[in-house]
Amino acid sequence: MDRRSLIVGGVALGTAWLAGCSRSDDPPAPPTPTAPTRPSPSASADDPQPQPIDPRLDGTIASGLNVPWAIVFLSDGSALVTQRDDASIVRVSQDGDIAAVGDVPGVVPGGEGGLQGLAVAPDDESALYLYLTGPEDNRVVRAEFDGERLGAVEPILTGLRKAFNHQGGAMAFDRRGHLYVAVGDAADAGSAQDRRALNGSILRIDTEGRPVDGNPFGNEVWSYGHRNVEGLAFDADGRLWATEFGDKGGDELNRIVKGGNYGWPIVEGDAGDDRFVRPQVTWTFEEASPAGLAISGDHAFVAALRGRRLWQVPLEGGSARRPRDFLVDELGRLRSVAVAPDGSLWVGTSNTDGRGEPRRGDDRLVRVVISQ
Numbered sequence: 263m264d265r266r267s268l269i270v271g272g273v274a275l276g277t278a279w280l281a282g283c284s285r286s287d288d289p290p291a292p293p294t295p296t297a298p299t300r301p302s303p304s305a306s307a308d309d310p311q312p313q314p315i316d317p318r319l320d321g322t323i324a325s326g327l328n329v330p331w332a333i334v335f336l337s338d339g340s341a342l343v344t345q346r347d348d349a350s351i352v353r354v355s356q357d358g359d360i361a362a363v364g365d366v367p368g369v370v371p372g373g374e375g376g377l378q379g380l381a382v383a384p385d386d387e388s389a390l391y392l393y394l395t396g397p398e399d400n401r402v403v404r405a406e407f408d409g410e411r412l413g414a415v416e417p418i419l420t421g422l423r424k425a426f427n428h429q430g431g432a433m434a435f436d437r438r439g440h441l442y443v444a445v446g447d448a449a450d451a452g453s454a455q456d457r458r459a460l461n462g463s464i465l466r467i468d469t470e471g472r473p474v475d476g477n478p479f480g481n482e483v484w485s486y487g488h489r490n491v492e493g494l495a496f497d498a499d500g501r502l503w504a505t506e507f508g509d510k511g512g513d514e515l516n517r518i519v520k521g522g523n524y525g526w527p528i529v530e531g532d533a534g535d536d537r538f539v540r541p542q543v544t545w546t547f548e549e550a551s552p553a554g555l556a557i558s559g560d561h562a563f564v565a566a567l568r569g570r571r572l573w574q575v576p577l578e579g580g581s582a583r584r585p586r587d588f589l590v591d592e593l594g595r596l597r598s599v600a601v602a603p604d605g606s607l608w609v610g611t612s613n614t615d616g617r618g619e620p621r622r623g624d625d626r627l628v629r630v631v632i633s634q
Contacts (some may be wrong), residue, residue, distance in 0.1 A: 264535050266511065275492070284561060315574060317588045320631045323608060324356045325623035330610035331431070332380040332554075333600035335629070336387055341600065341608060343627070344392070346376035346615070354627060356602075364412030366405065369394045375424055380432030383439050383469060391418075391441060391469075393431045394599060400424045401528035402433070402471060403445055411495035417438050417470030418480070423448040423461050427607065432494040432504070432555075440474050442484065442518075444491035451527035454487050462488050462526065464504065464518060478521035487524035492597075493555030493564065494518075503542075503581055505552035505564055512544035513552050515564065515582060543575060550588070554598040556607060558632060563607055567617075572596055572609060572630065593628065594618050606631050 304455045329346035336342065340355045342363060349369035353361045369377050375395030382390060390405045390412070400422035406413030422445050430446035447462035454462025457479045466474045466484040473482045493505035502518040511531035516524060516539065523540035532540050545552065551568035562582070564573040571590040574581040588610075589596070595618040597608035607630040614619045 276331075284301055284353075293411075305414035306471050307525075315632045317363060317563075317572060317587060317607065317630045317632050319592065320606065321348075322623065323356075323627040323629050324354045324360050324410075325626045326360075326496070327352070327610070327625040328629065329612055329615045330598050330625055331378045332433075332599050333601065333608055333610060334380050334382050335603060336382070339603045340380075342380060342390070342603070343598075343610070344377045344380045346378060347371045349377045349394070351377075351380070353410075358603075361410075363407075363410070364405075366392060366394060366412070367415060368396050368403075370397050371395070373426035374401065375426075375429045378429065379443070381433040381434035381435050381441060383441075384437060391433060393433055395424050395429060396546040398424075398436070400429055400431075400445065400448075402441075402467075404469070404592075419443070419465075419467060421460075422454070423450065428490040429487075430491050432492050434496060434502070435495040436496060436502070439469065441469065442494055443467065444488070444494055444504065446589050447489040447526070449486070451489070454489065454526045455523075455528070455634075457481075457483055457486050458550065462486060462500075464488060464494070466493060481613060484520060485518050485522040485524060487522075487526050487528075489526040489530070492553045495555045495557045496504060497557045497562075497577060498559065499580075503555060503557065503562060503577075504590070505555045506541075507551060508544075508627075509549070513550040514545075515543040515552065515555075515562065516541050517580060517582075544584060545569070545573075553596070553612070554600070556599045556601050557563060558601045558605065558607070561624040561632075565609060566596045567597060567612060570596065572599070572607075578584040589630070593626070594621060594624070601633075602629075 280596040328348040331346045332344045334501040350365045352365040379393035380621040387441040402419040405415045425448040428446035429575040432444040432446040444567035463483045463486045465482040505515040522539040531544045549569045550566045552564045562575040571587045575585040595612040611625045
């Protein structure tokens with residue numbers, strides 16, 4: 263394999279600094295998770311593969327944006343986009359027209375924090391759910407939305423510890439209207455193995471911020487042992503997937519299961535330890551720093567920051583197959599990706615985040631056409 267080759271079902275050992283992340287410590291050993299682990303795939307050339315898809319760059323949709331962190335499409339085909347450091351939301355039409363939706367009060371940008379995740383409940387566009395960094399904590403808020411402008415903003419989940427990095431921030435609704443929220447370990451690795459703590463976890467809450475009946479530990483926690491998840495997406499069968507930044511053992515794509523322990527900081531990458539849910543895919547840091555995640559049909563698409571590329575990961579029966587990379591070094595750092603109503607991908611760059619090298623027009627949203 264060349265230096266860009268993916269390591270699947272193995273541990274990518276490396277000491278390279280992961281852009282946007284620090285490396286941290288060890289807590290006590292956890293209990294055995296209730297979640298099943300998957301067999302380690304060989305990802306050989308003989309593995310059955312879904313029909314290949316060839317993503318193709320199809321031009322710039324909008325330019326002059328500020329760290330576009332999350333992209334969510336509305337029923338009219340336009341997209342709402344959070345701008346992390348500006349603490350604002352804009353609406354982008356299919357033709358690329360940009361309209362201000364509003365500034366979000368109480369946001370304190372800094373490090374990897376600011377205005378991050380965005381979610382809209384199924385069949386209800388009257389409220390926006392946002393993940394943001396405030397003066398004292400990270401929190402989830404609900405903002406009234408009249409279709410054009412933001413209204414009143416109400417916190418629904420507060421007290422999530424913040425730090426310079428490892429904020430998490432991804433959010434996604436399932437079909438039943440439950441909201442999943444990825445909370446980083448806030449550079450305190452020990453919290454990730456504490457099922458009573460909300461940091462280092464993926465949460466499942468209702469639209470009032472309360473734990474959902476049936477959560478595995480009687481609180482908001484759905485899965486734990488996470489370091490820094492910045493991408494969440496559901497596949498067509500309702501399975502939840504997540505991208506995760508690693509420390510020294512490799513970045514990950516995980517399938518999230520109820521009560522699953524994903525190992526951080528005791529293990530990372532595929533350590534072959536059956537106490538923990540094994541990752542579906544691992545990458546070296548140079549290839550990834552996986553941020554945004556979108557799923558179209560039987561393919562996942564992962565936006566890579568340090569890797570400066572878009573990864574396409576075939577999915578089959580709840581398992582991931584050998585990925586392929588596209589747009590390598592063509593656009594710089596990639597942070598956000600979403601499936602548009604016409605089946606194309608909208609991909610957001612992240613070159614104005616203080617770690618990239620801004621190019622003319624950055625940050626941008628570009629359209630990527632995917633065809634079989």
